[in-house]
Amino acid sequence: MKLSKLLLIAMCISFFASCSSDDDNDTSKGEYDNGFFILNEGSTGQGTVSFASNDLNVFVKDIYSAANPTDLLGKFAQNIFFDGDRAYIIAGGSNVINVVNRYTFKLIAKIDSGLANPRYGVVKDGKAYVTNANTYFDYDKPEQNPNGNTDDYVAVINLASNTVESKIQLNATANRLVLEDGKLYITEPYNNSKLLIVNIATKTLEAPIEVGYNADCIEEENGTLYILRGPYGARSEIVKVKLSDKSVSNVTFPESLDGASFMDIEDGKIYYTVNKSAYVMNLTAATPSTTPILTSPVSYLYGFAVNNNRIYMADGSFTADGKAYIYSLNGDLQKTLTTGIGTNGFYFND
Numbered sequence: 001m002k003l004s005k006l007l008l009i010a011m012c013i014s015f016f017a018s019c020s021s022d023d024d025n026d027t028s029k030g031e032y033d034n035g036f037f038i039l040n041e042g043s044t045g046q047g048t049v050s051f052a053s054n055d056l057n058v059f060v061k062d063i064y065s066a067a068n069p070t071d072l073l074g075k076f077a078q079n080i081f082f083d084g085d086r087a088y089i090i091a092g093g094s095n096v097i098n099v100v101n102r103y104t105f106k107l108i109a110k111i112d113s114g115l116a117n118p119r120y121g122v123v124k125d126g127k128a129y130v131t132n133a134n135t136y137f138d139y140d141k142p143e144q145n146p147n148g149n150t151d152d153y154v155a156v157i158n159l160a161s162n163t164v165e166s167k168i169q170l171n172a173t174a175n176r177l178v179l180e181d182g183k184l185y186i187t188e189p190y191n192n193s194k195l196l197i198v199n200i201a202t203k204t205l206e207a208p209i210e211v212g213y214n215a216d217c218i219e220e221e222n223g224t225l226y227i228l229r230g231p232y233g234a235r236s237e238i239v240k241v242k243l244s245d246k247s248v249s250n251v252t253f254p255e256s257l258d259g260a261s262f263m264d265i266e267d268g269k270i271y272y273t274v275n276k277s278a279y280v281m282n283l284t285a286a287t288p289s290t291t292p293i294l295t296s297p298v299s300y301l302y303g304f305a306v307n308n309n310r311i312y313m314a315d316g317s318f319t320a321d322g323k324a325y326i327y328s329l330n331g332d333l334q335k336t337l338t339t340g341i342g343t344n345g346f347y348f349n350d
Contacts, residue, residue, distance in 0.1 A: 047077025
């Protein structure tokens with residue numbers, strides 16, 4: 001009797017200890033936790049989202065279709081932004097934002113009214129702010145859309161109801177944006193030399209800042225905005241805007257670096273691309289490096305990011321599946337992934 005009771009107690013202790021151990025070790029929030037998303041814009045068809053684990057051992061080419069087999073992501077997938085356990089996937093060609101669980105990619109809702117060619121989004125206090133390119137000026141037939149360069153807006157989205165509750169008219173074109181201290185800073189790379197400033201509390205435009213034409217990529221670091229000017233034939237440079245006093249300074253690139261197209265900031269360094277090559281310089285450097293870290297085999301560089309001690313470059317083919325090239329910070333190739341049509345961005349889910 002005593003032996004039987006002892007065996008029973010031992011089995012129970014072992015069972016509960018085992019269950020407790022399993023629960024403690026199961027920290028994953030879903031199958032797409034601890035990895036990164038690769039956004040594929042698509043061409044005439046639908047956009048897609050790929051996933052790779054942080055250790056690069058797991059790769060799924062189209063996770064949206066896998067999680068939502070009866071739904072379509074939408075055309076011209078442009079951007080992904082996050083809020084809590086949700087991811088918001090902008091499909092500009094379909095005027096829709098897909099709301100999914102960021103760890104399972106199961107569809108939660110669609111925001112499909114009040115949008116006109118949505119581009120990029122940020123989140124603050126339960127609201128999303130999304131730039132909308134609306135319509136474009138027709139240079140061949142200007143009389144058909146005379147307001148095409150001045151009718152863009154920011155859609156203010158209530159994330160509790162997933163509805164556009166208001167619009168902030170910009171009287172300009174709009175593209176990338178960052179949110180800092182209650183203000184949106186928006187670059188418009190095509191038709192204006194100003195950095196737009198929107199006060200989100202009053203939903204009004206403040207006086208813009210002159211930064212020069214062809215401003216595109218924008219990042220904030222330690223109270224300073226870093227803005228890359230470069231494509232479309234202009235002399236490349238990084239424009240620095242100190243937010244405390246709106247003062248502007250420039251790091252102008254030499255002619256050999258004309259046509260810089262992407263920029264990212266990581267661990268106190270600025271990474272930037274020219275053609276197929278990536279470069280790095282310190283935040284405080286007065287002159288840029290002209291020696292590349294790496295030169296990629298991409299046919300068309302269409303996306304770029306630096307994160308977790310890696311450099312990510314996207315080959316955005318629109319006639320076949322694109323590729324993602326993943327490098328160490330020293331420029332050593334770690335992985336090549338075959339993704340989808342029009343690969344254009346990387347988003348990190350950790």
